[in-house]
Amino acid sequence: MNYLIRTFGCQMNQHDSQFVAAMLENRGFEKTETTEDADIIVINTCSVRESAENKILGYIDSLKRLKQQRPALTIAVIGCMVSQEKSVAAFLKKRRHVDIVLGTRSLALLPHYLDQKETKKGPLLAFDLDSDIPEGRSHLREEAFRAYLTIMYGCDNFCSYCIVPHVRGREKSREMADILKEAQDLVKDGVKEITLLGQNVNSYGKGLKEKASFADLLYALNDIEGLERIRYMTSHPKDFSDEIIEAIAASKKVCRHFHLPFQAGSDRILKAMNRHYSAAYYLTLMAKIKERFPFDVYTTDIIVGFPGETEEDFQETLDILAQVEFDNAYTFLYSPRKGTAAAKTADQVPDEVKKDRLTRLMDFQNGISLKKNLAMVGKEYLLLGEGTSKNNPESQSGRTDGNKLVHFKATDDQTGKLVKVVIEEAHTWSLNGRILK
Ligand code: SF4
Structure with a gap:
């Protein structure tokens, strides 16, 4: 059984998705990147901007066909867009292919709802904003460091x-x-x-x-x-x-x-x-x-x-x-x-x-x-290495204490290590540095 999580929005949502991933892996699900291979698709939504909401609704609607072809597929919509009673009712009216809806404070119910899904009719819903979030949540991190x-x-x-x-x-x-x-x-x-x-x-x-x-x-x-x-x-x-x-x-x-x-x-x-x-x-x-x-x-x-x-x-x-x-x-x-x-x-x-x-x-x-x-050129900084640079696979990148992104070249993998560099070049969004021995 495979799961796919699509996360929209802020770091809080990313962290919530790590919690959902940990719950699913505890139940024996494995991660996949493609909707065709997924047995459950979780969409973690964001409602901070209208443009983001429209994009998310478009994605959820695009899954309707897949659900018709594979009725056993579970579609769970979670997070900010489905945390208020009024908006959930309007949302579900047009989206009968959604099986589970969980508001931001109800995510821990996911395993329970997966158990109930076969026996209960209609979507399973929980969006109580007064709920206490349980302690002891584990998260599936993407980065070790x-x-x-x-x-x-x-x-x-x-x-x-x-x-x-x-x-x-x-x-x-x-x-x-x-x-x-x-x-x-x-x-x-x-x-x-x-x-x-x-x-x-x-x-x-x-x-x-x-x-x-x-x-x-x-x-x-x-x-x-x-x-x-x-x-x-x-x-x-x-x-x-x-x-x-x-x-x-x-x-x-x-x-x-x-x-x-x-x-x-x-x-x-x-x-x-x-x-x-x-x-x-x-x-x-x-x-x-x-x-x-x-x-x-x-x-x-x-x-x-x-x-x-x-x-x-x-x-x-x-x-x-x-x-x-x-x-x-x-x-x-x-x-x-x-x-x-x-x-x-x-x-x-x-x-x-x-x-x-x-x-x-x-x-x-x-x-x-x-x-x-x-003004940083010529000065020394300590970076925490983040791995291969996104824009240039020949370089690695890291962040200063002040969260500035610095690219540098190194023979060994510096991911998760503290690296001392001198800044040699500055751009608007990033810097280039050279490792100091
Ligand atoms: S209401 Fe929104 S913008 Fe204001 S402090 Fe709370 S989260 Fe931040």
Whole structure:
């Protein structure tokens, strides 16, 4: 029996798919890459943008024929797109070929539903966002040397553009002892780098039996012998406290990569986004971080074309880019998501205006990114090797502590090893380096 998983969306979804893969392999399924060979196809969905949703629906619909030809094939749709009762009803109306539907907090039911499938009529459904996620989940990692580790589920922030709290439920932190045990097990298994996952990791700790903060977690993880690097995503500027800054400064293994999404430079738009900070607060926070960590890497997320955004508002976004000089910015066109507050707003920005602003913003940022990368030429960095470079099979690649991608040539496989290089060439998105003996 073979399984195929198609994963759309963020790291959280990738990690959930690793959990699903582990459950299926425990039941004796083997991985396949082709739909024709699969006995079960799992589609892990993303609802962050409309374009992504349309692509996923197209893929699910394309499986209808296969199901008609092979009725024994199981099609399971899981994740964000099928985590709300209303959207599941509309989704299933047109898709009778789907056998199992599991929301983000109900994935552990998959083996149980596979047992029930032969005897129960109609699709098997579970999408309860109040469910507790069980401890002791195992994950089938694709890479031996690095792993994701979820520290919290859901989000309480309700940014007005974001669907996440509606499809992943309210914020729930895992007990610190459970996280540390999982981290220790990962390290025993050969993991050198752990990325802590959560929608808003900085607010980790709410409602725990044993009181702990994100800073406490960083200190404790830093003490794990054999662990080399700790990353985390995603941060929220309003919760990035002095306590966290001090914990990062004191914990050598926590990577000096500060990813702090500011989303918009206009206070009016930030308020409409329900972000709970102003542009001045954000700039003060970044100034504090840059003073404490002057040679490190700063990145951000920006949404262009939020409802009501004027050219003046957009210029304020460019002002923040100019003042902070981020190494990189992940930029997104605003996409209205049904069920969110911003989608109901009348003054949506026309698509062509959004696209024009995005192009200008990316051009501006690309110049800064290249300048920052050029400043790295001639300097030495420690990389964690990732294996053969995706664009050039003759080279290997690795990442600096600040998460910059560096290509280098080496005779031995450096995957999962710490490699010292000197940077010889800089591009906008990557660097070339030479190994130092
Ligand atoms: S913090 Fe805001 S943007 Fe991030 S997941 Fe929560 S609601 Fe969405």
